[in-house]
Amino acid sequence: MPAVTSGKVLVTGANGYIAVWLVKDLLEKGFTVRGTVRSAAKGEHLKKTFASYGDKLELVVVDDITKTGAFDEAVKGVDAIQHTASPFHFNITDPQDLIVPAVAGTTSILESALKHGSTVKRVVVLSSTAAVQTTDLEKPTVFNENNWNDKAVNEVETKGKETSPFDSYMASKTLAERAAWAWYEKNKAAIQWDLVVFNPPYVYGPIIHEIQDLSQLNTSMGLFYTVVLKGETDDQTLVKEGNNWIDVRDVSSALVLALFKEEAANQRFIISGGTYKWQDWVNAVRKVAPTLPAGNTSYKPEEAIHEIVTDSSKSKQVLGIKYRTFDETAKDIVADFEKKGWWPVQKA
Secondary structure (H helix, E strand, C coil): CCCCCCCEEEEECCCCHHHHHHHHHHHHCCCEEEEEECCCHHHHHHHHHCHHHHHHEEEEECCCCCCCCCCCCCCCCCCEEEECCCCCCCCCCCCHHHHHHHHHHHHHHHHHHHHHCCCCCEEEEECCHHHCCCCCCCCCEEECCCCCCHHHHHHHHHHHHHCCHHHHHHHHHHHHHHHHHHHHHHHHHHCCCEEEEEECCEEECCCCCCCCCHHHCCHHHHHHHHHHHCCCCCHHHHHHCEEEEEEHHHHHHHHHHHHHCHHHCCEEEECCCEEEEHHHHHHHHHCCCCCCCCCCCCCCHHHCCCCEEECCHHHHHHHCCCCCCHHHHHHHHHHHHHHHCCCCCCCC
């Protein structure tokens, strides 16, 4: 399909951490945005934030994304769909608490696009590197778009409710993305749109979605606050533990670029700014907030061994995306927290 450079874009879960940045970027690019929220109340912050755009932003309530036909009305008349709504938390008692909404929410919107999305040209699904990478590796491993985290799915199949919340989350992302591609292969002869999927790792950066206090931080930024800004992590953990990361604004940029790049059609993209140990973030934050405890001063970044490396070269080649650095993201997080009155951290 040709690129989508104008028109109306549906953004699901429009009040989420990543999604609000996406709504912002789409509006700034001249698109009209239709956002789904779970209740009218959850849309009020969006209305206030983007009031200057007037009727360029419209909101619709989809209270349960797992219902058959949940998105039937929402997809009508849109040129593209950005599906970002999916749970990311570890407060569960059963893997299905995450798997059911992740899988059903994804297939539900695809079904609605098939039945009622006659104007849709492209569907973009936000997945995760949780669907790509595995853990407990015997040696450092580089993962690319050919990899799948079937290990987490096997954990759920064998352990059931005894599966760890983290494995349950990874399984939910794997199963949801596999379901999307399987659905697309089965139905592609009957549709006029193509599919693009993005797999980001941990997402950090400034916050523009509605949040009243620090207790409401999303999972990734909650970790950042606890480990880096509050310093509630021992020196050994700071240099041993880490993962891969991306700035929230770069996730949004990638999602928008997927609309403009015709060659993105039917591709899966890992989007990542690179690897980190937590000490890397401590070092970056201290450049703008030198009163932050230094952490482990014996740490040498060039000697760090990263168990998991996600290869984002395809995203750079096809989309032309340029990722932010540690220093830029750290500086902007600190500035954002200062503006909100959350920094410096007040110790008891």
